[in-house]
């Protein structure tokens with residue numbers, strides 16, 4: 001297993017490719033943390049391809065024109081919480097993600113959580129790149 005202290009990484013010194021290769025490891029840690037707390041995820045938006053969403057800076061489809069999804073530095077997760085019988089209950093409100101948003105932001109100052117956005121987007125976990133979140 002990898003044992004990385006993500007807090008020690010200076011993302012300002014990493015290339016886009018280096019950030020893209022660290023991001024999945026950090027997402028893995030977020031997922032494991034969430035599952036330990038009794039949350040479950042299902043797949044949401046990951047990479048937003050230029051053929052569908054336009055090039056970086058171009059508005060096409062939905063989402064921000066400079067979204068970190070276009071940089072492969074963002075992932076949206078559908079959230080479920082296990083009830084006392086072990087049944088996974090879908091959570092649609094940003095508030096349900098707060099515990100995970102705090103954990104994600106605690107991993108590194110470059111980590112952004114959509115729950116902090118003006119248009120709250122609790123299922124969004126990203127790494128800042130060139131001012132995009």
Ligand SMILES: [Zn+2]
Pocket residue numbers: 045069074075076114121123124125
């Ligand atoms: Zn997102």
